[in-house]
Amino acid sequence: MKRIIIIILTCLLTTMAVMAQNGLNINRLFDGRYKKAAGATEIIVTGSQAREIGLTVYHSVSVTDKTQAEIIENLVVKDGVQAVDKEVEYRNGQLYYGFYVLSRQHSSNRYIFFLNQNLARKAPKNNVTLIYMEGKVNADKIKKLIRK
Numbered sequence: 001m002k003r004i005i006i007i008i009l010t011c012l013l014t015t016m017a018v019m020a021q022n023g024l025n026i027n028r029l030f031d032g033r034y035k036k037a038a039g040a041t042e043i044i045v046t047g048s049q050a051r052e053i054g055l056t057v058y059h060s061v062s063v064t065d066k067t068q069a070e071i072i073e074n075l076v077v078k079d080g081v082q083a084v085d086k087e088v089e090y091r092n093g094q095l096y097y098g099f100y101v102l103s104r105q106h107s108s109n110r111y112i113f114f115l116n117q118n119l120a121r122k123a124p125k126n127n128v129t130l131i132y133m134e135g136k137v138n139a140d141k142i143k144k145l146i147r148k
Contacts, residue, residue: 024102025075026112026132030059039064053145054137056108062129069116069128076100076114076130083112085139091119099146101139108134111142
């Protein structure tokens with residue numbers, strides 16, 4: 001019985017993580033396609049691990065494939081239009097860095113972070129990262145978390 005409850009809770013938390021991005025263009029990226037893709041990583045953090053850092057949802061995708069990187073960038077830029085606050089930096093006509101504060105949903109703050117390390121001036125890496133975060137934590141704490 002205990003095992004069944006744990007399985008049900010795990011499914012519910014994963015569903016909540018996926019549902020959190022509903023209404024956003026980036027939502028389609030969190031369909032599990034990157035979990036087994038070569039040169040890609042997908043991470044979902046919910047439950048007690050997320051609460052330890054003040055979040056209810058942490059969902060990230062990192063890719064090395066340039067075609068996928070362009071798709072991610074385009075979707076982030078589309079969602080960025082909805083942001084209530086943002087910090088962005090473009091390099092060579094491409095989004096290098098983006099931190100977007102989205103409107104609150106269900107009393108939670110929502111954030112999108114994007115970084116194209118291919119465009120870094122010092123030691124560029126073939127990697128593009130997208131992170132969606134949701135929780136009670138404020139934007140300053142999220143920025144500190146990202147810098148770690």
